Amino acid sequence: MKNVIVLIETSTGWGSGMVRGVGTYLDECGEPWNVFLEPRGKFEPLRLPKGWDGDGVIARVNNAELAEEILAAGLPCVNVSWYEYGKGVIARCTLDEEESGRLAAKYYLHRKYSHFAYCGSHWRTNYDDLFGQAYAQYLKSAGYECHTYLSTGIDRNEPWIDQIRTLAGWLKTLPTPCAILAIDTQTSRQLIEAAKYVGLGVPDAIAVLAGEYDELASGITRPKLSMLDNAAQSVGYQAAALLDRIMHGQADGSELVTISPTNVISEQSTDWTVLPDDRLVAALRFVRDNFHRPIQVADLAEQAGTSRRLLEQLFDRYLDVSPSKQITIVRLDMAKQLLDRSVLPIAEIASRCGFDSPEVMSRAFRRELNMSPSDYRRSRRSS
Template structure:
């Protein structure tokens, strides 16, 4: 039987980076759905293998071009190259003669800011990263934020902080706290990445700044690992990185068959929002309710009771319940349960965790209790909820 010779394709991405990881996943999905004959070559961190890449004897390369060193190294390659990276307002920033698949930086910021507007926040700021050649994508996000604020005749408050390292951790956190304390409250903050959003959430908790009543935060990347590392579930804009990987793989397959690539970049919009507690701002006037909800967001899934919340606020249980009923129309227990239920729903919406692990992780203590809560509150079982969500997403339900 005649077989087709497989093409050798190198993927130059850092698999430890969530954006790169999702692009690789998109390439893998294309690879699996089309059954293209490719042999994939990939290092855990491509930057260790840039030297001599122009001498590689393969058939094509798909690479992250956000790092100028990558663009420079691949400019000498004779094999087809497809670039992936951030979008730029200045066309001169795109590599000449290389097909480019870009994430839409402007749309990412527009979506995040509109969400903060929609929840009723009156003031906005941005937490960025220090300016480097590798961070031009962040500059583009800053430029969009600045343009949107100037369009509303408002000053664009942008804080870049410093690069974090073991030696500068304390300094970096203190700088973030000082910046946060000087901002008008309440304020919505767009972090240029989930990693920066997580740092800011941590600074808020250390400084005892209520999230989201005083500071609402939304990141970019929808990184599941970052969400698991935050006490307060993080809202995030979902980049179209998976879709970008599929587009890049399709371009490469066309080039391997002699099709001329497009002369202009293909800009991929964000895939949506994943909204959680960090940005779910709700106007609350009573300071006891504001302080209590901040505590509940951090510890609801650890099995706290109304008495512990009242102790934290420094009032009696009956007084705090009265405050909650007056302000929110429900009890402290109702709010704790609501956070547990939301955590359970988020866990079930992923195919990675077992139902038993979701029950324990959300503070519902057992599958039986979670079953009772879901039937009472949602009218369905946890398994039925998971199957419905995964079916809507076109994913298979786990066994």
């Protein structure tokens, strides 16, 4: 039995999702591991425990000292961080940060924003932020400027209220309504507090999208926080699979596995506020809040206070999509999240997402993704 240590923060949705992904792999691979895991904070310095003698490591290698310890110990390791410490000699399995940045840009463009900004982390040192760069570059290719917050403006050791004031000063310089992408949930929540501090409405003046998934952080934030689904369980699952191959001599430290992000989980912090017609906004909010119910286009028209024909014209004019297609898009997005983050049966997922039957959901998957729900789940777990 292999002895493996998991050095990942357990205080965030991202970290706990990764651990669940490792557990799912162990359920399926047939070879048990003894896993050493301790509670960890997000900014806690991660180190190998003194005297630990094991067979492999799955770690968020976010500092040079940890990388040096792993290399000195000669341990097979998979780094799940966006940091590249030990590049070429420590294998990596992580979310595709550039594709994630592009996905966030597409999301905001679909919502018809024309002003954009990016706020990176003011607590990450020696980090080449490809995530924010890809977001800005995609917007530039679409003809839009992206205002970027310089992370040197905040000292992590400053009092909380001073950090909020610093961010608030930056927010006041932005054109509105502005769509902001933040690198993580903590920065996103600070942005929302900073907007409240200077009287900027969220999402009316400032829309905020977090670059990571943390259900707890979103649920406690008002308005609720929209998040990029960063496929934590898929990363954990595939990191465990990669480490298993390395420990059996089937791969080495040069391996790099990147996982595509799933989609964006929409909440109130990025609501449809920039669309020019309130009837369209009302219909879209109704879909967001009721996709799990057996709703139809007639229900959307009733909520919008207009005729079905006019509603279809509004969708076509501003979104290039039909109302029925929008319902399917939202249901598919939720189904993909559940396939990626849970072990729920296909039938249960179909029911939770508002599909009439598993067969109806399967047809939608094949039509939109050219694969079945089961194939999609397997594709997210296979390397």
